[in-house]
Amino acid sequence: MEQSSAFLPSGQPVRVFCRNASEDLYHGLLLQQRAHGQGKRIFQMILSLVLAAAMLVSWLLDRTYTMGLFLGLVCIALFLMILLLPGYIMRHTAQMLAEHCKELEFQVFENGALVFDGLAADALPSEETAVYEDAEMFLFETKSHRVYPMPKRNVEPLDLKILKDFFKEYPAFYPFADAGGGR
DSSP states (O other), X not given: OOOOTXXXXXXXXXXXXXXXXXXXXXXXXXXXXXXXXXXXHHHHHHHHHHHHHHHHHHHHHOTTOHHHXXXXXXXXXXXXXXXXXXXXXXXXHHHHHHHHOOEEEEEEEXXXXXXXXXXXXXXXXXXXXXXXXXSSEEEEEETTOOEEEEEGGGSOHHHHHHHHHHHHTSSSEEEOBTTBOOO
């Protein structure tokens, strides 16, 4: 675990204890992907479909051009991989993380957070941590893209208001509306 020696907590912490299920971790990974944008992935899917259509049309115009048929099918397979593989990888990653990271304790301060996983602590200074919020959770992401989900169901209503006030002062706080959003 990474430990930042420069992080000195200030103020009273808000303590939150979380038991993470694989569904919470999967939702956190989806939120992280959504936060970083899916523009490249959508562009790649559109490009693969356009190339597939071009190759299949060239094959239809000249049936002896079997390379066009082959490349069209390869582009369709590429489209399906780009569409389905990230979700599969995130589900598998969430299951693996759930086995090793079942319980987290957060101590959130005005200028950062400490996360305890039972073995060690991670210091998350506000300048080096992005915090994403949606209707179900807060997600802390470090510079090394390590994520710590904090489901809102584990947070007391009064603490939820205090946390939102803390996070508004963080340099990288991204609340998501139900319709979408991101950086």
